[in-house]
Amino acid sequence: MLAACSGKDDFDASGNFEADEVIVSAQQNGVLLAYRVREGDRLNIGDTVGRLDVRVIELQKEQAEASIxxxxxxxxxxxxxxxxxxxxxxxxxxxxxxxxxxxxxxxxxxxxxxxxxxxxxxxxxxxxxxxxxxxxxxxxxxxxxxxxxxxxxxxxxxxxxxEKMVGQLQEQINKGQIVNPVAGTVLVNYAMRGEMQIIGRPLYKIAGLDTLDLRAYVTGTQLSDVQLRQQVTVRVDSGKNGYRSYPGTIVWISGKSEFSPKNIQTKDERANLVYALKVRVKNDGYLKIGMYGEVIFLPRLLRQ
Incomplete structure (x- = not known):
């Protein structure tokens, strides 16, 4: 109540959660013969999720082998x-x-x-x-x-x-298999079985959601209070239940300042220049990409 009446924020920085998103694209031309990707699926590294029609390349390989x-x-x-x-x-x-x-x-x-x-x-x-x-x-x-x-x-x-030609053709045949490159959750699916695909066309977007990074901003006066691998508290709105709190670790601090984004609240609203940082948080399934979060650098008792 005292913090609210004083007109001051009871957090040090705020921002939105983000993850490293990977767009998986077709590496070969051909009709998508098999495809089992759906939004929300959890995929592991090396999972084969689809297959392109590469029969023409297979015939070229057989011709080269016959020549040998x-x-x-x-x-x-x-x-x-x-x-x-x-x-x-x-x-x-x-x-x-x-x-x-x-x-x-x-x-x-x-x-x-x-x-x-x-x-x-x-x-x-x-x-x-x-x-x-x-x-x-x-x-x-x-x-x-x-x-x-x-x-x-x-x-x-x-x-x-x-023999080198056979190896090249085999590599192209292998690229007809769509293999998931990273472990994570499918965010967006762009393809359907039976569609014609070309090299470079996106198939789906995937990101690891087990841990998320909260990209927040601090002012120049706060910069001296933060350092890499510093343990902080991250909290998100939990509706009627108030806030959910998570332990977090500062994993990145920008080396240059930038103008404060319009949708970011900072402790000192009079400052025009801020520094970006990332706080890594283990996700319990509640956190989502784009969700708003707040960072508290010091325990509440020390802040008061």
Whole structure:
């Protein structure tokens, strides 16, 4: 009664309750095939609340996976071709051994004047031709092996880009699942099942209501009486029952002044500049976003 008759407020600051509101939006284009969000629902982090139609992206992923699988069929071991060349070399080497053996005989005949020198020279020319042919065939074997490896590496080099594409497409498919990012209560729902959604379109708004912040304002003369983590009392109107009181903690104090909002009452109404602060209060279910609240910095006995 004395406080009322004196014309002075019996609180130090006042303001409105607020919460960190998160707007959850679609991360993919498509028809909303499933959706189970209603205003007032309490959701946990990681809850799947809806699903978008991403069948086209799934088909693109399957196509990329099929391309990866086909790479193995495009490659060649080169074993058959290499074996054929090796057999050619074996035949030439057998011919060479036979020619060298025949040359030995021919040489003995030349020494015995039973054969001419020209026959021996022709035999040497044939042996030399076989040696060159064997050398060329060996080079062909090496070249074929190199070309086969080069061709296989060129084909297999397409695997990594395709695998990255599959990963990107899978990420887009995952975004077709609507996963709730924060724990809290759904405040507003903007979507309905069956609607066409596009990336960035809001689906619903959610906020954690277990604790609320009372954004209040104090004058410059009161600023020296408040500090971070200071314990204060917050009270709200409870109708015929008077007031409800809650313990609160100052979690933020603005570092700059601002003009007093028209809807905020302060202890010193003559002050034009005020400082904003936030008082965190545990919610028992009675507190609501936008509700008016008052802050008392000191116990009532010390205030009097």
């Amino acid at each position: 699988a086909s790479l193995g069929r495009k490659t060649s071991s080169g074993a058959d071709q290499a074996e054929l060349v090796r057999r050619q070399i074996a035949v030439l080497e057998a011919q060479l051994r036979h020619q060298e053996k025949e040359r030995g005989r021919l040489e003995n005949l030349v020494k015995a004047d039973a054969a001419t020198r020209k026959q021996l020279d022709d035999m040497d020319a044939g042996i030399d031709q076989l040696n060159r042919q064997i050398a060329v065939t060996r080079q062909q074997l090496t070249l074929n092996t190199y070309n086969t490896g080069l061709q296989n590496r060129s084909i297999l080099s397409e695997r990594l880009p395709l």
